[in-house]
């Protein structure tokens with residue numbers, strides 16, 4: 514079973530050595546960014562998430578909307594286990610796959626094939642299991658003989674293709690995505706879009722942050738809106 518439960522989750526980012534008084538007054542007047550939480554003479558704290566309570570059951574395809582700095586990426590990073598809550602508790606049941614940074618864990622000097630194994634380690638998949646997916650990943654990447662070369666010889670689009678092919682080869686109970694990935698040239702984008710839709714259809718839970726309400730309406734069945742780190746609406750679509 515897959516599920517996500519957040520109870521009173523807050524995330525604070527302490528900003529050390531900032532010119533506190535002027536920063537505080539300019540942050541308070543901004544319509545963007547997290548909430549200004551506390552300060553002393555030396556320390557300013559931004560509360561990126563403020564007392565979030567969420568129950569996400571299996572079958573939920575949740576879209577996150579909100580202004581710049583409202584906390585969408587921070588929330589995804591809590592779900593990915595990148596940030597531990599400053600307060601409250603987050604619990605996830607199921608295998609989490611994060612498409613937040615598809616090239617995380619890659620090594621420039623290693624070949625494409627070697628990077629498939631390396632990236633598998635970051636995704637919690639042993640090399641033996643990754644080897645059995647090698648052919649399908651190679652095919653989806655469309656990189657052919659380039660996979661034998663060190664990835665420092667790749668263009669940025671080629672790296673993205675490889676990262677994308679690897680990340681989408683992993684079956685996940687919980688899939689985390691930041692915006693629609695724009696990967697590669699037009700031909701690859703079309704292929705990538707189809708592949709994403711397949712991966713999403715298989716996931717039990719999707720959490721997708723986006724600035725495009727139309728995309729969320731197309732892909733998701735529930736949407737929450739964040740403002741300054743708080744949930745201000747939660748709707749079934």
Ligand SMILES: Nc1ncnc2c1ncn2[C@@H]1O[C@H](COP(=O)(O)OP(=O)(O)OP(=O)(O)O)[C@@H](O)[C@H]1O
Nearest residue numbers: 526546547559561580581582583584585586587588
């Ligand atoms: N590593 C960090 N250190 C300090 N502050 C941070 C850090 N990461 C995020 N923040 C702050 O937390 C708040 C929420 O940021 P977050 O990236 O979650 O917003 P977002 O909704 O994803 O924004 P966008 O739509 O612009 O991507 C912002 O005020 C941002 O400045």
